[in-house]
Amino acid sequence: MILNWKIGGLLLGLVFFLAVLLVKPIGVSTQFVILDGIIGNAFNAELVVKTEEGYTSSNAYLAKSKGKYAKNIANPMNYSFIFVLAMMVGAFISSMARGGLAKGESTMPALWRANFGDSAATRYLVAFLGGFVVLYGARLAGGCTSGHMMSGMMQSALSGYIFAAGAFLAAVPVARFMYKKEA
Amino acid sequence: MSQLLLAIVIGGAFGAVLDRVGATNPNWIGRMLSLTNLALMKTILLAIGTGAVLMFAGQMLGLVDVGHMSVKAAYAGVFIGGLLLGAGWAASGFCPGTGVCAAAAGRKDAIFFIAGGLLGAAAYMVTYPAWKASGLLDNIAGGKVTIGSVPGSKFEGLMAFSGDLVGLALGLVFIVIAFALPDRIGRGDESGSSASMHGAKT
Numbered sequence: 001m002i003l004n005w006k007i008g009g010l011l012l013g014l015v016f017f018l019a020v021l022l023v024k025p026i027g028v029s030t031q032f033v034i035l036d037g038i039i040g041n042a043f044n045a046e047l048v049v050k051t052e053e054g055y056t057s058s059n060a061y062l063a064k065s066k067g068k069y070a071k072n073i074a075n076p077m078n079y080s081f082i083f084v085l086a087m088m089v090g091a092f093i094s095s096m097a098r099g100g101l102a103k104g105e106s107t108m109p110a111l112w113r114a115n116f117g118d119s120a121a122t123r124y125l126v127a128f129l130g131g132f133v134v135l136y137g138a139r140l141a142g143g144c145t146s147g148h149m150m151s152g153m154m155q156s157a158l159s160g161y162i163f164a165a166g167a168f169l170a171a172v173p174v175a176r177f178m179y180k181k182e183a
Numbered sequence: 184m185s186q187l188l189l190a191i192v193i194g195g196a197f198g199a200v201l202d203r204v205g206a207t208n209p210n211w212i213g214r215m216l217s218l219t220n221l222a223l224m225k226t227i228l229l230a231i232g233t234g235a236v237l238m239f240a241g242q243m244l245g246l247v248d249v250g251h252m253s254v255k256a257a258y259a260g261v262f263i264g265g266l267l268l269g270a271g272w273a274a275s276g277f278c279p280g281t282g283v284c285a286a287a288a289g290r291k292d293a294i295f296f297i298a299g300g301l302l303g304a305a306a307y308m309v310t311y312p313a314w315k316a317s318g319l320l321d322n323i324a325g326g327k328v329t330i331g332s333v334p335g336s337k338f339e340g341l342m343a344f345s346g347d348l349v350g351l352a353l354g355l356v357f358i359v360i361a362f363a364l365p366d367r368i369g370r371g372d373e374s375g376s377s378a379s380m381h382g383a384k385t
Contacts (some may be wrong), residue, residue, distance in 0.1 A: 002205035005225040009361060011200050012226060013233025019193050020238050023186070025253045026197060028280035032304040040305075061311035079186045083194035084283060090198025091207055091284030098203075106289050109209040109276060120291075127292040130275025131282065131299025132306070134268050138279055139307035140314065141264025142255050145278040148265070150227070152255060153357075154234040156330040156350040158341055159257040166265020167272065168216075174273035175216030182219050183210065 016154055023079060025155065027147030029138035030069070031084045037062055037073035048073045061139075114183035141166075198284050207284040209276020209292075216273045218368040228361035235354030242333070243347045249335040256326040260319045 002008065019026045037057075041047045048057050048070045055070035057063040062070045072078050095101065104110065108123040116122060138144040141163050143152065149167065152160020204226045205211035214220035241247030255261075272278050277285060277296045285293035314320055325339050331349030332340025340346050 002208075002211065002222065003203045003226075005204075005222050005229060005361070008200070008204035009226040009229025010233055012204055012230035013237070015193065015197050015200055016230060016234035017237040017241075019197075020234070020251050021241065021247050022193065023189055024251055026193075028283070029304075032279060032300050033308065036301055036305045036308065039301075059308055059311075060315070061308040064311075077187065079190045082187050082190040083197075084280075086191045086194025087198035087201070087280065088283050088287035089191075090195035090200075091202045092198075092287040093195075094199035094202040095207075095288035101289050105208075106291055108292055109213070111210045111213040112276070123292050124295040127275045127277070127295040128299035130271040130277065131296035131301075132303035133271030133299075134275065134278060134282075134296075135300035135303035136307050137264040137267025137269075137271065137303075139264070139304055141261045141268065142258075144268060144280065145272070146280045148255060148261070150231055150234070151253075154231050154238065154354070155252055155254055156235070156333075156346065156353050157254040157257075157338075158324060158328050158330065159255045159261050162257055162261045163265040163268075166262040167269035170266040170269030171216045171273040172218065172269075174270050175213055176218065178274065179213045179217045179219075182214070 016150060020151075020155075025147065025151035026083075027080065027143055027151060028084055028087075029135060029144035029147065031081055032135050033062070033069055033139065034072050034076065034081055037069065038076055041073055050074070110183040111179055114181045115179055197280075198287070201281055201284050202288060207281045207288060207290075209285070209290075212272065212276045212278075212281070220367055221364050222366070225361045225364055228357050228364070232354045232357030232361060235350055235357065239347050239350035239354060242335075243351075249333065250337075252333065252336050252338065254327045254329055254336075254338045257323050257328065258320050258326070259323060260314060263319065 016026055037048060046058060048055055048062065055067040055074050057067065057070040062073065072081065107120050112123055141148060143163065148160050148163035153164060201207050205223050211223045215223040238247055242249050275296050277293055279300060282293050282296045282300065286297055324341060328339045328341045329346050330341050330353065331344040331346030333346030
């Protein structure tokens with residue numbers, strides 16, 4: 001079972017606070033771009049190039065903001081990239097410590113099965129398309145649920161509120177349409 | 184080097200807490216977004232409120248470095264991107280952070296989410312010049328702004344009020360909303376007959 005929201009909310013808030021206190025606000029979705037860049041650079045060494053002032057790229061997006069993405073692609077052992085890898089380790093340990101996933105959950109969540117049946121292929125396809133739209137949207141917005149919604153609204157950033165409004169305006173109707181059966 | 188140590192400690196704690204509050208579980212995301220169980224919504228609201236109160240109070244007391252704040256720019260694409268992310272979030276049950284954590288916990292569908300995400304991010308990299316040319320990435324309302332003007336920060340305030348006090352007050356509002364929010368909204372309690380049909384599950 002999940003933590004009571006009062007305890008869970010305090011713990012989650014504490015993590016977001018510690019991140020700002022010690023380093024900087026939490027964000028995740030940029031690292032999808034960094035990993036793309038690392039993969040792309042392995043096939044095409046021209047993608048990220050060193051210059052006298054730092055790094056740049058033949059891709060306009062990676063080259064923007066004085067090549068800050070290009071720099072992180074060239075140096076993957078940086079705070080934000082390691083942070084996401086550490087998140088995975090933390091989630092793995094936490095999940096194992098409470099006995100791992102419930103039966104059947106590794107393929108699809110129970111809520112999905114109740115509404116759309118047992119086909120793993122259908123679930124995987126929607127998860128793939130969902131991931132595409134989520135990351136395309138996150139990069140267009142300049143952040144995701146962590147960076148914009150949580151870190152942003154916590155800092156009273158206008159952009160965080162605009163993002164959260166858009167996200168929930170789309171998410172609630174889609175979810176209510178899709179998940180008519182409860183589970 | 185200490186930066187990397189902090190990344191491991193804070194990142195690890197973040198992943199573990201996301202797992203424990205149910206955020207890495209698409210069932211809880213689906214219930215939250217279809218408004219049938221708002222426990223996770225309350226968790227998120229309380230977390231934002233707690234983070235805001237601690238950060239702004241700490242800054243006012245001089246215990247938290249204001250220079251650590253990092254405010255993202257506001258532009259029309261933030262809203263459009265939010266709509267896209269929201270739709271995909273509801274359909275898949277994952278967002279970028281919770282997706283990677285769910286995959287680590289053994290959810291195979293989350294691996295497909297990550298693969299789609301990498302392709303989606305790559306698609307944005309390729310189409311970025313068109314967005315840039317469209318003007319939808321141009322700053323609105325001053326771009327990187329906070330609601331109030333935070334003393335000592337490098338970001339402008341939308342309003343002239345003390346950004347510390349505004350931030351603190353907004354944090355408290357989030358906490359109040361977390362407590363005030365009902366356990367669920369609509370469906371099941373819309374009419375007597377559907378309430379009894381769903382009664383067993385709730």
